[in-house]
Amino acid sequence: MKRITFLTLLLCGILTAQENNIDTQLQQKLERYTKDFRGTAGVYVFNTKTGKQAGVNADTIFPTASIVKIPILVGLFDKINEGELNLNDSLIYRDSRQYGGSGLMQFYKDSTLTDLRTLAALMITYSDNVTSIWSRELAGGGESINPLMEKLGMKHTRVNSKTRGREKNWEKYGWGQTTPREMATLLVKIRNREVVSNAASDEMYRMLSNSFYTDYALSQIPPYIQTAAKQGMVNKSRSEIVLVNAPFGDYVFYIATKNNLDTSWDYGNEAWELQRNISAMLWNYFEPESHWEPAENYDNLVRGLRY
Helix, strand or coil: CHHHHHHHHHHHHHHHHHHCCECHHHHHHHHHHHCCCCCEEEEEEEECCCCCEEEECCCCCEECHHHHHHHHHHHHHHHHHCCCCCCCCEEEECHHHCCCCCCCHHHCCCCEEEEHHHHHHHHHHCCCHHHHHHHHHHCCHHHHHHHHHHHCCCCCCEECCCCCCCHHHHHHHCCEEECHHHHHHHHHHHHCCCCCCHHHHHHHHHHHCCCCCCCCHHHHCCCCCCEEEEEEEECCEEEEEEEECCCCCCEEEEEEEECCCCCCCCCCCHHHHHHHHHHHHHHHHHCCCCCCCCCCCHHHHHHCCCC
């Protein structure tokens, strides 16, 4: 009787995996890679060619940190599509907008002339905080961006900062929140021209394909392969989303962490190592004939050490 029950459960598990198009081998790998992480890790992987997927805590809500800048970008292009904004709109930077953290515009001189295209590009490429806050305002804030996310089927992806009614969410998750599955889905939608318009999707994807932060997951993918990516970093949460335009089929992955015990900002931070390790595993998994690997002493180069 027990044997029948076990076999029944096993069969049910196999059928469920098939129905959900789960890549069971990849699923097992992700579970091994994340099981010893000192914090909460979430991963979602989707192969757009095969439709296969795998994940760990894929539907758990995580802080976005700067990855919220993707929904903000969508909000900007929605305003552009509606004729309320234009990429060539002239803007004047005031030093009252100066804000710490990442980015370049905080070093601009007061009264410097800029434009909306520069704001959007700096927000995505360099994760510029000044231009991100400015872009959020121009996009109408969370009150305008969050309904767009809802319309796109994102039930948990939200802008929390400066958004009426989301104060408790802001206290818990910070600037924004999402799940690995949802943010990966949003990036695939952009890739497939399903967000705002064909032209808007193409331009957003071009911006996302020019990331400055190559030390993490991107370092494990050949530099001649196009990727669209965004990173998010605060002390206890490091996350990254990447869509790889791989030779044998695109794949997307989102690696999210929270409650991290390792809050260091060194190259070897545990969450960043997790991102590199999973990224390398995925490249070799989906492109087994590539045989590419990072150059010897790459880590010394990016850390500024002799190599």
